[in-house]
Amino acid sequence: MTALRQVRGWLAARRRFQFVATVVMVGALTAACGALLLLPKSVLPGLHASDAPVATDPELPAVRQIMTSYGKIVAETVATGSGHVGIVLGHPAHQSDIEVLAGELAASTDAVTGLWGTAWSQAPVVVVASSPAEFAALTNETGDLPTEVAAATVADPFRPGTQPSGQRVVFGSTSGHILGADGLRSVLRHELTHYATRAITADGSPLWMLEGAAEYTAHRGKNRPISEVAPTLTTRARTGDIPADLPADAMFGPAGGQAVLAYEQGWSACAFIADRFGDAKLVDLYHRIATGKKDRAASDTIFQQTLGLNYADFLGHWQTWIKTRTAAGA
Ligand SMILES: [Zn+2]
Incomplete structure (x- = not known):
């Protein structure tokens, strides 16, 4: 029993790491391109206020605009503590992943804040992509990407010393299937660390x-x-x-x-x-x-x-x- 659990744990960890490992390639690519993306303000679409959920991220309409072309959007807003609201967005086919991530979002935000402090939005935007194409659109990647990426965290280009904008964690379409619920939760916490530390992290650091x-x-x-x-x-x-x-x-x-x-x-x-x-x-x-x-x-x-x-x-x-x-x- 114990041995079996150990083997399962080992396999899960191994699978997760191999999967997560591809994420860094996205980071390297964006760094090489000299831009951690996305969405210049000038292309922000003017969506109706009623389209926006309660979450307050000003970039949210742009995210939803991208997602609209990939089908119906489902969104779950989550109170993450101290008056902040996070959101998990996706499409109906990924409802179970969305629920796992929404169920974990407050705890993950707390865990990250508990170690790294409150100097970040604490209102994460998390998206589950429905396909590699949507993943690429949401991360603004145009180069040759690995077909399977667990998740990536992106932000607009920003000057050190300012707060980053346009941040979001984007999960790949098969992440839930490959990682399982525990893996999704763990990768969320990993990515939210990048999210929370973006303002104090210079590109090219070890x-x-x-x-x-x-x-x-x-x-x-x-x-x-x-x-x-x-x-x-x-x-x-x-x-x-x-x-x-x-x-x-x-x-x-x-x-x-x-x-x-x-x-x-x-x-x-x-x-x-x-x-x-x-x-x-x-x-x-x-x-x-x-x-x-x-x-x-x-x-x-x-x-x-x-x-x-x-x-x-x-x-x-x-x-x-x-x-x-x-x-x-x-
Ligand atoms: Zn990472």
Whole structure:
């Protein structure tokens, strides 16, 4: 029974990671194109007020306008706390996914705010696309995209120091089918972390920090064993294969087949920092690392000033943490 559950958990985690891993390609593409999109104000359609739900995001009419050409729209608004209202939109064929996401939206928003603070809208717009074409339209992607993307979070181009606009999480049409309800909830929390941290995240920042923090937030407080959260890392560590360094950005891309491991390593680095130094230090570190590309010297200074360890010592402690946590029976 336990073994079976473990295998199921492992399979679910593995499937989810492989799926999630493609998301980063969208991020890389948008960064390469120099624009995290979408919808210039000049093309916003003037929809009637009665078409808009209670949610207050000013970009919502534009989202609905795109979605209209893909069929009837269903929308569920959700009070997310502190007077904010989030919304999940989709089409009737995805009603069950919409319900799962709407049922999770308040808890996910709270979980993200609980770690990252209140300096974000707390009124997320979440859309379930009905097809790859609608997904592309909603994320404004025009290049060659992987056919299956779990979810992506997009925003208008913005200047650092201002609040991002036009933000939304877009789920792929087969996400619910592939991920299952628990996977959808976990990916929602991951994506909402990107949503909430967009204003403090510069393009080009190290992906281990960005993706690791999103994964850490998604799993935080759930007490899942490391063998479920990071099955590949665990299996390798048990054969003595411990990462020599934090995962480089290139590892997160789909090309090298290492994205699953990269996400797990990123998660483990953030989980280690939170475990050893506390969540507040992890958030501090994010603020300082997510300001753009970092060379080794810059990282060294930031680690020293934030955690009191130079980079090499940080790596040593992280490696020991992985060994200890993944040891059979731990
Ligand atoms: Zn991500």
